[in-house]
Amino acid sequence: MATIRVQGEDFDAGAEAAALARGRKDVGAVVSFVGLCRDEGGRLAALELEHYPGMAEDEIARVAREAEARWPLMGVTAIHRYGRIAPGEQIVCVAVAAAHRGEAFAAAEMLMDYLKTRAPFWKRAIRADGVAEGWVEAKSEDETSAARWRAAG
Amino acid sequence: MKAVYFAWVRERVGKTEEELDPPASVTTVGELIAWLSAQGEGYAHAFEKPSTIRAALDRVHARHEAPIGMAREIAFFPPMTGG
Numbered sequence: 115m116a117t118i119r120v121q122g123e124d125f126d127a128g129a130e131a132a133a134l135a136r137g138r139k140d141v142g143a144v145v146s147f148v149g150l151c152r153d154e155g156g157r158l159a160a161l162e163l164e165h166y167p168g169m170a171e172d173e174i175a176r177v178a179r180e181a182e183a184r185w186p187l188m189g190v191t192a193i194h195r196y197g198r199i200a201p202g203e204q205i206v207c208v209a210v211a212a213a214h215r216g217e218a219f220a221a222a223e224m225l226m227d228y229l230k231t232r233a234p235f236w237k238r239a240i241r242a243d244g245v246a247e248g249w250v251e252a253k254s255e256d257e258t259s260a261a262r263w264r265a266a267g
Numbered sequence: 268m269k270a271v272y273f274a275w276v277r278e279r280v281g282k283t284e285e286e287l288d289p290p291a292s293v294t295t296v297g298e299l300i301a302w303l304s305a306q307g308e309g310y311a312h313a314f315e316k317p318s319t320i321r322a323a324l325d326r327v328h329a330r331h332e333a334p335i336g337m338a339r340e341i342a343f344f345p346p347m348t349g350g
Contacts, residue, residue: 169326235349236274252346
């Protein structure tokens with residue numbers, strides 16, 4: 115049921131969210147989230163996102179199936195970009211449709227928390243001064259956020 | 268078995284993928300990491316802290332104690348930083 119896309123090119127998050135409810139009369143809530151590339155106070159020139167082709171799509175689909183098993187969702191779309199992404203550009207989008215806002219908000223948040231800790235993507239920071247660049251380190255807060263959903267059953 | 272590497276694991280090993288032929292005594296993901304770390308300087312650097320290494324068997328996340336079994340592809344990478 116979920117629409118999963120892993121792509122280099124940008125996307126229209128508004129159109130993706132609208133598409134989930136188009137032509138339906140049972141959808142009462144659409145929640146969408148867009149993750150963007152920050153410039154970290156001017157230090158960052160771009161992010162370079164590496165991914166594991168095949169597994170990236172599979173893993174996001176597994177996460178979407180978990181959300182669908184947990185809440186009565188009417189549509190899920192998840193899009194994640196790879197390659198070079200400049201500050202201000204979109205990196206990731208999740209959109210969820212449901213009858214009520216509670217499950218739509220919760221599912222969108224769980225999808226993002228799981229996507230960050232399980233989908234095989236790695237960010238490399240390219241600095242504005244061009245001097246150094248390095249792999250972004252995983253944050254323990256992201257693991258903590260993802261663990262909430264397991265604890266909550 | 269095909270091994271694929273990503274992010275700094277790939278950079279340290281110095282290749283994106285290769286065919287591996289470990290001895291029969293290597294049966295789990297963790298044992299393969301230990302064996303790989305003895306295959307040269309780049310491998311030793313890549314796998315110096317096994318606890319930071321994540322793995323996937325045939326494109327599904329696998330713990331270090333997981334048996335490799337008949338997996339055709341094993342991947343090694345750092346903790347993920349997408350989203």
